[in-house]
Amino acid sequence: MKIERELMRGAGPTAVLRLLSNKEMYGYELVDSLNKQTDGVLAMGQSTLYPMLYNLESKGLIEAEWRKADSGRDRKYYALTSKGKKRLETDTEAWRALTGAMASLGVLQTPLCALGVNGGGATA
Amino acid sequence: MNDQSCAPDTGKAACRSGGRLGALLHTNIFSLRDIAGRLLGDVRFWPDAIDAAGLPENISASIHAIVKNTRLWNHERIDVARELCSHAVDAMEAGADPEKIAAGMGDPRVVSKLIRRSMKRKRHWAWHARAWCVRTVGGAAALLALMIGFKAARLYIGSPTPTRNFIAELNAPLAEYGEDERAWPLLQEACATFGPALAQAERAMKLRANQFTIDNDAPGMQKTCGLSPAQNSYRRSTRRTRIIRRFLIYITRYSPS
Numbered sequence: 001m002k003i004e005r006e007l008m009r010g011a012g013p014t015a016v017l018r019l020l021s022n023k024e025m026y027g028y029e030l031v032d033s034l035n036k037q038t039d040g041v042l043a044m045g046q047s048t049l050y051p052m053l054y055n056l057e058s059k060g061l062i063e064a065e066w067r068k069a070d071s072g073r074d075r076k077y078y079a080l081t082s083k084g085k086k087r088l089e090t091d092t093e094a095w096r097a098l099t100g101a102m103a104s105l106g107v108l109q110t111p112l113c114a115l116g117v118n119g120g121g122a123t124a
Numbered sequence: 125m126n127d128q129s130c131a132p133d134t135g136k137a138a139c140r141s142g143g144r145l146g147a148l149l150h151t152n153i154f155s156l157r158d159i160a161g162r163l164l165g166d167v168r169f170w171p172d173a174i175d176a177a178g179l180p181e182n183i184s185a186s187i188h189a190i191v192k193n194t195r196l197w198n199h200e201r202i203d204v205a206r207e208l209c210s211h212a213v214d215a216m217e218a219g220a221d222p223e224k225i226a227a228g229m230g231d232p233r234v235v236s237k238l239i240r241r242s243m244k245r246k247r248h249w250a251w252h253a254r255a256w257c258v259r260t261v262g263g264a265a266a267l268l269a270l271m272i273g274f275k276a277a278r279l280y281i282g283s284p285t286p287t288r289n290f291i292a293e294l295n296a297p298l299a300e301y302g303e304d305e306r307a308w309p310l311l312q313e314a315c316a317t318f319g320p321a322l323a324q325a326e327r328a329m330k331l332r333a334n335q336f337t338i339d340n341d342a343p344g345m346q347k348t349c350g351l352s353p354a355q356n357s358y359r360r361s362t363r364r365t366r367i368i369r370r371f372l373i374y375i376t377r378y379s380p381s
Contacts, residue, residue, distance in 0.1 A: 027207060028214035046211055047230030047238065050204075054242035066206075075214075076207050 008044070012052055013061075014091040015042050017084055020062060026075040027053070053078060061087050170201035177209035180222045186229040187212065193236030200243050315375055326372060329365055 019025060019033050027049060035043040044052075056062045061084035069075045080088070102108050174187050191205045208229075215225045229235065298306075 026214070027211045028218070031211075032218070045228045045230060046208060047228075047235040050207065051235075051238035051242040054239065054246060058242065058245035071217075073210065073213065074206070075210055 008042070008048070011042060011095075012044060012048065013056060014088070014095060016049075016052060016056065017061065017080060017088040017091065020078055020080040021085065021088055024077045024079040026069075026077050030078070056084070060084075170198060170205050173202045173205040174209060177206075177213060179209060179212050179216075180226075182226040183212050183222055183229075186226045186232065189232035190229060190235050190239065193232055194240045194243065195236075196240060196243050204239055204243065311378075319375075322368075322372060322375065325368055329368060 015034060015038070016030060019030060019037075025033065027046070030053075031044065031046070031049055053062065053064070057064055057078075060081060062078050063081055064076050064078050066074050067077050099108060170191055171188065174184055174191065177184070179187070187205060187208045190208065191201050194201060194204060196204070212225050215228075216222065303309075
């Protein structure tokens with residue numbers, strides 16, 4: 001399923017912040033995780049991911065660092081900052097309210113708890 | 125930043141279109157980091173970062189096109205190039221098809237634009253302040269030039285279109301009087317008649333006042349109409365002399381040549 005650009009613009013940063021809240025990740029790992037964990041719904045290419053990461057970095061929500069991986073190659077790892085954690089909490093609340101509102105309108109047929117998003121964020 | 129990131133140089137044939145000179149020319153001179161790098165000899169151009177990754181030619185070409193179009197500073201381009209190369213290498217290691225990876229890069233112009241915009245947001249606040257100043261001053265100068273140009277064009281190309289004839293309005297009351305009732309012909313006639321007598325009166329005044337030096341051949345005389353340098357003497361002259369004097373000036377100024 002392909003998500004509309006505007007929807008993706010709203011969901012993408014929150015999804016990335018959520019993934020980075022678990023551990024530090026590099027670009028390809030983020031793309032792969034988003035693709036696998038959302039069954040391709042929030043799959044994004046490099047053209048979407050990297051500008052988004054740079055934007056989040058400019059806002060101080062994430063920080064990047066070049067580091068040597070186990071393979072010996074350098075990779076740029078992204079980590080969540082304290083500001084990013086706060087933003088993730090705010091965004092999670094907003095998404096919860098939004099999905100609740102959509103459920104009350106009958107747009108979402110399945111209860112949220114059945115989707116497995118009990119306080120988990122937007123990536124379930 | 126450590127620039128020794130990518131694999132050994134294996135694909136230098138690819139991505140030659142920009143080259144070192146192109147990279148140098150496209151590097152913004154306000155990046156002190158790049159200047160310092162050049163001065164210290166630690167020069168590394170962004171095409172080298174792509175070449176050093178040893179990627180297949182189609183992927184290298186895509187990355188090269190994207191990074192070239194970003195028009196960022198050299199060290200920023202290196203950062204973007206390294207990251208995109210790293211992504212491609214990771215994808216290849218995961219078993220992705222190089223064709224698909226290259227296609228997944230998207231339209232280089234669109235991607236470059238997005239990356240450029242987001243990378244510029246990361247720059248220091250001083251750079252943003254300078255950019256705003258340049259934009260404001262430039263915009264004001266352009267607006268001023270436009271206004272001046274418009275006015276100049278209007279001045280040199282356009283022609284006046286008066287909607288009110290002031291001369292006709294001023295002359296309208298005079299038209300009520302007949303030719304024989306107008307004063308100016310009488311004054312002209314008086315000038316012709318009494319001219320020699322006035323000249324004699326002038327000579328008499330010279331002798332009497334003894335300070336006036338009315339020299340009709342003197343430079344500037346036509347403009348000053350006899351208002352000689354001896355204005356103090358003029359002040360001391362009698363009332364009669366002053367009246368004659370004024371009349372002389374009037375005649376000199378307005379009599380037909």
